[in-house]
Amino acid sequence: MSISFDFTGKTAIVTGGASGIGLAMAQEFAAAGANVQIFDVNAEAAEKAAATIGPACQWVSGSVSSPEAVAASCDAARSAFGKIDILMNNAGIAGSEPSIDLPLKDWSRAIDVNLTGVFLFAQTAARHMRDTGGGAIVNTASMFGVIAGPERASYCATKAGVVALTKVLASEWASLGIRVNAIGPGYVDTALIQTLAAEGRLDVERLKQRTPAGRLGTVKEIARSGLYLASDASDFVTGQVLLADGGWSSYSYL
Incomplete structure (x- = not known):
């Protein structure tokens, strides 16, 4: 197996790590040592995911918007x-509905999870x-953090x-030896995308045609x-x- 980077002896916390992109991150880090x-x-999904990775993987359940849960995660x-x-x-959570009808509770929940949760975990970690001398923080943003998508007010914001x-x-935090960067994924082939496509709520072929790479x-x-x-x-990238x-x-x- 080819491993691009060696992380032997390092510890990584992956939030939202029980499925999708987060699970892939956890698996790739474990494979790299x-x-x-x-x-x-x-909790159930987190426990199952950790079991598939092995003894070098622990799991903690909680909400990223809970200061107590975040502190418990980092302490553990x-x-x-x-x-x-x-x-x-x-x-993070998705959101897609007309802005004129967007309930305040949905707007607030997106802020709690997608933004406050990111801040809380970054600050605590x-x-x-x-x-202990520094580290690296990678936030999952989105291409919709730099471009607009109709009916995605809470998500884009x-x-x-x-x-x-x-x-x-x-x-x-650069002076503390902590680098902070972000990933901006586009459309990715996940279980959520497959479900939306099966329900007729998303046209995957149209998305592929719109993407220069021609695929998800x-x-x-x-x-x-x-x-x-x-x-x-990426030592000089922050x-x-x-x-x-x-x-x-x-x-x-x-």
Whole structure:
């Protein structure tokens, strides 16, 4: 098996790590030698995912918007593995409905999970990293954090917030040895996409035609983009957003 980067002896927390992109991240880090913690709101899924990875993977369940759960996650990782080297701040929720009808509760929930949760985990992990010489934080934003998507007000707003937050934290924490970057995935072949397509709510073929690469991304491709930003190969990279969208955001044809 070819491993692009060596993370032997390092510890990575992956939020939203029980499925989709987050699970792929956890698997890729474990394959590259890292100790991994899967943090997910779904306890059953988190336990199953950790079991498939093996003894170097622990799991913690909770909400990223809960300060107590976030603190417990970071404390557990440091207790089990000695330190926190990497935070893959991946947990998030989607949202797609006409803005004029968007309920305030849905708007607020998106902010709580997609933006406040990212800040809470970054802040808490950074305090641990500061004590042990630094680390790398990779936030999962979206291509819709830099371009607009109709009927995605809460999603675009929160992901744009993640982009701005990434740059602020990078500029503040570089002196602490903490790098902060973000990934901006495009349309990725996940269970959610497959479900939406099966329900007739998403036209996958049209998405492929609109994407210059001519296909959807894979969860492994997004995960490996994250591994690059977390690795020593990107030592001089901080405050950046790596768009992994098959060219979508660079292409104006509809």
